[in-house]
Amino acid sequence: MNRFLLLPAAALLVAAGSFSVPAAAGTPSAAAAVASAVPRCHNADLHARYRATDNGAGHRFGKIVLRNVSGQPCRTGGFGGLSYVGDGNGTQIGAPADRQGSGGSFVLRPGQRAVSRVDETVAENYDAATCRPHAVDGFRIYVPNATRSQFVAHPTTGCLDPAVHLISHTAYRKRG
Known part of the structure; x- marks a missing residue:
């Protein structure tokens, strides 16, 4: 495979890994956020x-x-x-x-x-x-x-x- 094609493909993979998807409702991190909003006893x-x-x-x-x-x-x-x-x-x-x-x-x-x-x-x-x-x-x-x-x-x-x-x-x- 051509060296010039491998470098851009590798850059795309690295860039894609650096983005994060926000937690969906019902996931542990969303549940923790809701729990921390509840006042302490x-x-x-x-x-x-x-x-x-x-x-x-x-x-x-x-x-x-x-x-x-x-x-x-x-x-x-x-x-x-x-x-x-x-x-x-x-x-x-x-x-x-x-x-x-x-x-x-x-x-x-x-x-x-x-x-x-x-x-x-x-x-x-x-x-x-x-x-x-x-x-x-x-x-x-x-x-x-x-x-x-x-x-x-x-x-x-x-x-x-x-x-x-x-x-x-x-x-x-x-x-x-």
Whole structure:
């Protein structure tokens, strides 16, 4: 083939590859654009509750469930805050929960739920002098990106020593 024909043909192929076609509606990038336009969830938009699921080998397992109680879709995801509180006045008991894994943003329509799995180590696993056991009234829960918290009753025993980490939780994931 003629050298003079190969060069223009190659130039056309390179030029054609440099153009991009905009994403069509319904594609992942279009869905991401729509999701990012939805306002983020605020504390008042989500109702928190705790549900125990299992226990064994010095651990108790459960879920923090956030339900969208607003009349509008909102965007959430990732981590919130979780800690034990007590003394009848919301005093933090021990270390806040450690975070396990990672998670991304998603949209919750009214009534939909997001779940964070919780793993609690039983305080009695630790020497009393190290742990300094203390009664817990429940959880202080911050929904992702919020500065106001919610209280969820969960009577148990925590450790006053902040070096003892009894709680861990996963990033919130959309349920169902």
